[in-house]
Amino acid sequence: MPELPEVESLRRILARTAVGRTIAGARIGRAPLRRRATPDFAGAIAGRRIERITRRAKYLMVELDGDDLLLVHLGMSGSLTHRDGRFDSGQFDPRHDHIELLLDDGSRLVFNDPRRFGIVKLVPRAQLSTIAELRGLGPEPLSREFNAEYLAARARGRRVAIKNLLMDQRIVAGIGNIYAAEILFRAGVRPTRRSGRLRRTEIERIANAVPVVLRAAIGGRGTTFRSYRDSRGRPGSFAERLRVYGRKGKPCYTCSTPIRDVVVGQRASFFCPRCQK
Numbered sequence: 140m141p142e143l144p145e146v147e148s149l150r151r152i153l154a155r156t157a158v159g160r161t162i163a164g165a166r167i168g169r170a171p172l173r174r175r176a177t178p179d180f181a182g183a184i185a186g187r188r189i190e191r192i193t194r195r196a197k198y199l200m201v202e203l204d205g206d207d208l209l210l211v212h213l214g215m216s217g218s219l220t221h222r223d224g225r226f227d228s229g230q231f232d233p234r235h236d237h238i239e240l241l242l243d244d245g246s247r248l249v250f251n252d253p254r255r256f257g258i259v260k261l262v263p264r265a266q267l268s269t270i271a272e273l274r275g276l277g278p279e280p281l282s283r284e285f286n287a288e289y290l291a292a293r294a295r296g297r298r299v300a301i302k303n304l305l306m307d308q309r310i311v312a313g314i315g316n317i318y319a320a321e322i323l324f325r326a327g328v329r330p331t332r333r334s335g336r337l338r339r340t341e342i343e344r345i346a347n348a349v350p351v352v353l354r355a356a357i358g359g360r361g362t363t364f365r366s367y368r369d370s371r372g373r374p375g376s377f378a379e380r381l382r383v384y385g386r387k388g389k390p391c392y393t394c395s396t397p398i399r400d401v402v403v404g405q406r407a408s409f410f411c412p413r414c415q416k
């Protein structure tokens with residue numbers, strides 16, 4: 140499932156390739172997303188200019204001229220590719236491609252989502268703060284609001300495992316199973332530790348590890364498991380740099396102890412029993 144680094148690296152590429160272009164038209168595929176686009180979607184976005192592309196948590200916001208923006212969530216398996224003949228000349232396939240935006244320079248933005256849990260919807264800008272998907276999200280992990288002070292305050296008195304606290308979107312937005320595991324490895328803290336029992340120095344190590352891990356992953360264009368591709372159709376390269384995630388039984392890169400996994404909140408959680416206390 141794409142997490143913040145995958146969505147952010149997608150945003151950066153699209154900001155270079157699609158911003159400033161006008162949407163000439165749209166095509167909708169045969170298999171609808173589980174949450175349908177508005178019925179007049181194609182008509183509503185034709186002729187609109189893409190002014191900015193921003194991100195909140197795992198949501199991309201394609202800001203159009205006028206009063207609307209396109210809210211995009213990749214769901215479990217979605218991708219948004221920019222096809223301009225240089226990187227990807229693939230034709231629109233109505234069986235697997237869900238939405239195609241034709242841009243005025245002849246390139247196309249294609250949303251493809253085999254499992255169809257993704258979201259593409261037109262939202263009035265004024266309603267952004269009230270829509271269900273974004274309401275109640277915690278601060279961005281790469282913002283100043285997220286720091287050791289903040290994390291300590293949210294962890295205080297909580298019995299929840301620290302890994303689940305990091306994955307709670309109301310606490311901090313955009314961190315999922317992969318990066319929570321990597322952050323806790325870097326911080327030297329086991330995923331099962333109760334949040335309220337962590338020492339101040341441990342909280343500080345976690346808060347410091349968050350931007351380091353996320354920025355490195357953005358630099359690697361994210362991590363590819365299953366179908367994730369960036370907007371030029373390339374897999375992310377960060378999978379090669381994962382220290383614990385998906386490495387059960389393999390030797391820790393730091394101490395050679397075999398990596399273990401434990402179930403936390405119904406998700407496999409990988410850790411080094413020696414490096415993480």
Ligand SMILES: [Zn+2]
Nearest residue numbers: 391394411414
């Ligand atoms: Zn180790």
